[in-house]
Amino acid sequence: MQLKPINQQVVAVVGASSGIGRLTALQFAKRGAKVVVAARSQPGLDSLVKEIQQAGGEVTAIAADVAVFEQVKAIADKAVEVYGRLDTWVHLAATGVLATFDNITPEEFKRVIDVNLTGQAYGAMAALPHLKREGRGALIHISSVEARRSIPYQSPYSASKHGVEGFLESLRVELKHEGIPISVTNVLPSVINTPYYNKVRTKLGVKPTGVPPYYQPDLVVKAILYVAEHPTRDYIVGDIGKIVDLLQRLSPELMDAILLAIGFRFQRTNEPKSEDAADNVFEPIDPSEGYDRVEGDFGNLTIPNFTDWLDRNPTLKWGAVAAVGLGLTTLVGTFLRSPEVP
Numbered sequence: 001m002q003l004k005p006i007n008q009q010v011v012a013v014v015g016a017s018s019g020i021g022r023l024t025a026l027q028f029a030k031r032g033a034k035v036v037v038a039a040r041s042q043p044g045l046d047s048l049v050k051e052i053q054q055a056g057g058e059v060t061a062i063a064a065d066v067a068v069f070e071q072v073k074a075i076a077d078k079a080v081e082v083y084g085r086l087d088t089w090v091h092l093a094a095t096g097v098l099a100t101f102d103n104i105t106p107e108e109f110k111r112v113i114d115v116n117l118t119g120q121a122y123g124a125m126a127a128l129p130h131l132k133r134e135g136r137g138a139l140i141h142i143s144s145v146e147a148r149r150s151i152p153y154q155s156p157y158s159a160s161k162h163g164v165e166g167f168l169e170s171l172r173v174e175l176k177h178e179g180i181p182i183s184v185t186n187v188l189p190s191v192i193n194t195p196y197y198n199k200v201r202t203k204l205g206v207k208p209t210g211v212p213p214y215y216q217p218d219l220v221v222k223a224i225l226y227v228a229e230h231p232t233r234d235y236i237v238g239d240i241g242k243i244v245d246l247l248q249r250l251s252p253e254l255m256d257a258i259l260l261a262i263g264f265r266f267q268r269t270n271e272p273k274s275e276d277a278a279d280n281v282f283e284p285i286d287p288s289e290g291y292d293r294v295e296g297d298f299g300n301l302t303i304p305n306f307t308d309w310l311d312r313n314p315t316l317k318w319g320a321v322a323a324v325g326l327g328l329t330t331l332v333g334t335f336l337r338s339p340e341v342p
Contacts, residue, residue: 001181001231003088003138007032009228010083012075014066014123015093017044017284019194020142020220023294024090027221028228029057036079038064039093040284044292058083066093066119067111069126076126088138088228089127091120094196095281096157098267099203108201109156111281116160121167131182138183138228141168142220145188145241149248149255151211152263153204172233183231188245189220190238193298195291201279207271211262213240213303217294226312239307 011028015021017039025037029052037052037059039045045061052059060082064071079086095115097108120141131137143164150158165186172184191210194217202208215238223235236242248255278285285291 001183002136003183003229003231004136006225006228009033009087010036010079010085011088011090011228012036012038012079012086012127014038014064014072014075014089014091015142016048017041018199018292019092019196019294019296020189020192020217020224021090021092022048022292023217023221024092024224025059026052026055026057027225029059030055031225033088034058034083036060036062036075036082038062038075040065040280041287041292043287044284047292066091066122067114069122072119072122073126075123076130080130085134086127086130086137087134088140089123089131090140090142090224090228091123092142093119094142094157094160095279096154096196096200097203097281098153098200098208100153101155103203104156108281112156113160113163116157117163117167120164124167124171128182132180136181138185138231139168139171140185140187140224140227142187142189142224145190145236145238145244147186147188148236148245151259151267153208153267183227185227185232186234187220187223187227188234188236188241189223190215190236190241190244192217192220192237193296193302195293195296197296197298198289198291199280199285201275201281202273202277203275204268205272205274207269207273208267209269209298209301211266212298212301214298214301215240215305216299216302219305219308222312223308235311237308239305242307 011033013021013025016025016037025035029035037048042063049059049061062075062078064075066072076086097104124139144161146158147161147165168184168186175182191214193214197208220237223237227235
């Protein structure tokens with residue numbers, strides 16, 4: 001499966017007004033891609049377009065709510081209308097409600113599913129006909145480590161991310177069965193320092209936070225740019241996410257115990273916040289709130305990452321794994337040949 005170099009791609013970035021999506025659009029444009037950006041926030045899109053154009057990039061914007069299929073389809077259609085084709089679809093739009101399950105209304109739960117899961121499916125539905133016509137391309141869906149392990153206070157969000165992983169697995173096999181060379185990637189970030197926790201609805205009585213540590217948004221953007229050129233099945237971003245995934249596979253009960261110890265108190269700050277405060281669940285937040293930016297408020301909780309560089313350099317990664325394996329085999333063999341071993 002061969003994907004085009006980024007400087008030859010037409011890329012749609014959905015959920016681009018802030019956070020990872022905003023930086024993703026900026027970096028695609030910086031590397032020469034023609035970019036279509038979409039979000040509900042028209043002011044956020046306007047400021048993003050201005051920033052890209054000032055840097056010499058090519059960009060088109062379209063306001064869209066991903067819970068409405070016709071609006072999602074319009075994003076893909078706009079790419080073809082303006083640039084003649086679509087090569088890569090990057091889907092990031094998400095929202096959430098932080099509360100115990102019994103304090104979440106049916107309307108709130110449904111809305112999170114509509115945006116985070118159904119919206120992602122709508123994105124794939126809208127992009128696929130254009131990618132098939134091109135004969136290749138990439139679907140890049142941003143879910144979360146919560147696709148592998150749910151956490152307290154985030155039942156609708158966690159459920160939606162599990163759903164994204166489920167539908168992508170079905171779609172990937174169907175495309176392989178048809179012999180269509182379209183890369184389907186699930187990018188699973190750890191906790192990232194974006195304005196997400198400023199924008200979501202909270203019923204905790206305080207401003208919410210992710211369970212630290214955090215990583216900076218550029219780590220996820222590097223992953224997205226990598227998989228846009230290198231077909232990849234899954235990409236867990238952040239060392240902590242890889243550890244969580246491993247522990248969940250080894251012992252869900254151990255992860256239960258860890259989350260009982262840290263999952264409640266570490267998602268609460270000391271800053272009071274009413275559940276009536278502005279949020280982005282049903283409507284975009286007023287731009288005067290200042291959240292149409294890349295980074296959130298938790299830069300002081302970010303840590304360095306060590307394994308993602310290896311993920312983007314697989315030859316070195318597997319060479320290192322082979323070297324470690326060979327070293328262990330040699331060590332064990334030497335031990336077993338030792339005359340002191342009974």
